[in-house]
Amino acid sequence: MESVQGLKLRLHSISSTRQITRSMQMIASTKIQKTLRRMQRNAPYVEHFAGIIRDVMRFTRGVRHRYVAPPDAGRSAIIAVSGDRGLCGAYNSNVCREAVTQIRRMNRDVRCVAIGRKMRDHLRRRKYIVERAFDGASESPFYGTARDVSATAVEMYKQGAVDSVFIVYTQYESALSLLPITKRILPLSVPDENDADPRGRQMRFEPGAEEALEYIAPLYLSASVYGAMLNAAACEQSARIMSMDAASRNCADMIERLSLRYNRLRQSGITQELNEIVSGAEALLTTEES
């Protein structure tokens, strides 16, 4: 049978755990606000950059360039974004599973660039080629890291080691909708034939269409990677909030159950002691009377 002292210790331990989970929840709430603000500020940059790329592609139809080559069924690179730490529910395992599914679907030599320790470890354990890993940038993404990631991918693409580059990350739709998705970021999408300029105008490029694409495409890649990293960071914090909230609630439930048991045990102890005292007193009285 459990002792009163043992129950007291367990209660104390669970209360401490609840304090930790509550603190983690509050920290995650603050961090997500910060990340969402950064996402909001970054959104026009990514949106208009995509618009510029669309316009450039529209006006450079027919220009042959390595960044606009039609997607080849050759080798691919995958940039996969996860978190560095756990305690965020199924967030890491979901995005890791999505990355592995994509690698298996491609069914060919895939080179990986891992952002986040969890992704790096997951891919290395499964013996996939991790070309480069970036740690410590998942919670608070920095644009410089995105640039390094895209530089690694562009280098592989330029050298012909890969024919296409994909990015796997978790898209932040809302606090409750965290969706692991895969997007192709290189080569750039070739526009439809119907997407030509309605007025038949020509675009002037400085220095030239090919040189402009050569310069703009890696910048666009950095912007895409940074956008994905911000989304992933928001998702990680959102998952952590939910996970820590559930943990805090579980702690509260356990504390309630254990408190009840503790009180019952304490009460029965008191009752037993009282019984013993009364029985002792009665025994004394009987002895005196006889």
Next chain:
Amino acid sequence: MEGQTDKKLRLRVLTPRGSLCDQDVDYVIFRSAEGDAGIQIGHEPFTATLNEGMLVYRANSEAHTLVVLGGAASVLDDEVTVISEIADHPNRIKQTIKELARARAALAEEERKGSMDIQVMEMGLRRALVRIDVSAYSIIKGRAGIMEFGEDAREAGNGGD
């Protein structure tokens, strides 16, 4: 130029850290890869890569300046979109570069020390170019009085880090 037409250009200057300008303007001048380019209403579709330099625009009868360190500009349907990894107001650019360099240094790991040095040097070069640019604009402003340029900008032009 003023009063000739009510039509205005829409100028957007965007960086990953936020939007620096999103308003109607009379004209824009930026430094493209092949020299300074001036954009007015009715300009042909145009895309340019940008060099490090100043971007000048006129809005509400006042000239404004921004420092843009590379990037790209697109002109289409009287909308000018400038995207740049690093751009800011002249009086804040020094602080921005410092912050970026500091954050970058904090992230530097042993394995990428080699590439870091090149990037730090590149950053230093860009900073020096901007200093020259900002000081040149201060002189032009002093002579022609074409734009309001704060004390900080002059300081950025003269001072080093």
